[in-house]
Amino acid sequence: MIGMASRLTLQVRAFPRTWLPAPGNLHRRIDRRDGPIAGKHQGAIRQCCIAASLTFAGRPSNGAGLRRFDPRGLFVLPIAAPEPGIVLTEPESQRDLDTLGARVLAAQARHAPTPHQVASGALASGTRYALEIAVATMVGGAIGWQLDRWLGSRPWLAIVFLLLGLAAGFMNLLRAVNREAAALARDDTANAGKEGDT
């Protein structure tokens, strides 16, 4: 319990006191991605909201349950409707936000996968598709064998379905490669966009 208490105070200290009573303000800042804070500090603000929901939403949760899925792949926080006209002007608050943003970025960098982790992940998915090729071939062969028994066309359907099963396994593999390539391309464009911002 002592550890938990100290973590909580850390989170409260991490963002300025003036913010806390108006979570709607935070929400507005997230929504307006074109504002001066948006691009650079978005991660920081989202972190802030999660911490704020821990202490102020009055729910027995670490904030996980408050996050909602968003088609853009972001987690959006369902905090009350934005109050118009409140803008963050105090330089002290801005400074606090800057340090928090830097800390969040540093933490994210620490958690980025190492080359070794990426390679292990590739190996794991590789063995997965290898198994799928083997099993699809066997399932195809089994279907063909059973059809042969029913139709009395031994061994032709077994051979045909064995090959179809093999094709199914390789099609899965090809599809996975295409999906991976598309994801990489998406990441590349996202990174290019990010570099364009700064």
Add this chain to the structure above:
Amino acid sequence: VASPLEQFEIHRTLPLSVAGYDASFTNASLFMAVALLAIWLFMWLGTRNAAIVPGRWQAAVEGLHEFVVGMIDENIGPNGRKYAPFIFSLFLFVLVANLIGLIPYSFTVTSHVAVTFAFAALIFIMCLVIGFARHGLHFFTLFVPPQTPVILLPLIILIELISYLSRPLTLSVRLFANMTAGHILLKVFAGFIISLGLAGGVLPLLGILPLGMNVALYALELLVAVVQAYVFALLTCVYLNDSINLPH
């Protein structure tokens, strides 16, 4: 020295026959019950004093839940939240069964293809039921990829069908093969330690080598136990996604 396969043998502890079928309480049933008890204890400790600032157990339960729900959000989307309890239970059971199997003298439930295939068959049937309930006969478009030339259509549909039918088999074989292979390997190296220890001369000193190997293998098996539980739950999400969202 016992055979490395002896650890997978099933013994009846409470013989029972229902309508001519063997429904005995076996060591496999016992360790499934132990896994359930461990999960129940973990969840009870984590939820009994729910607080805004979570305690250690609550943080563990919430972390695990957040992990599974994150996986569902990522792979299925907002419509998948309904199935979070099922996937969470599945993940937790497979994980705990895998981990309990690593304790000496215990039994690994997931090293039996009967158990893993029962899960996979349940998931497969569930995917079919959900798919037809949500999309009706439109669900069959799952077997027709977009922009397929009409000439290739019969061939492609057959291939897609085989690929879909092989899903429960890959799902079950992956978990079962990983657990069985790892446990056999552990037993084989343990057998080397004993044989070398009983041999005369300097051979007992060489027993250090398989011992070191076994320690390393144990670490690897711990990783495999967690990763395979994760992969099992992840693939369940991927398969459910096809039924819920009908990608094309």
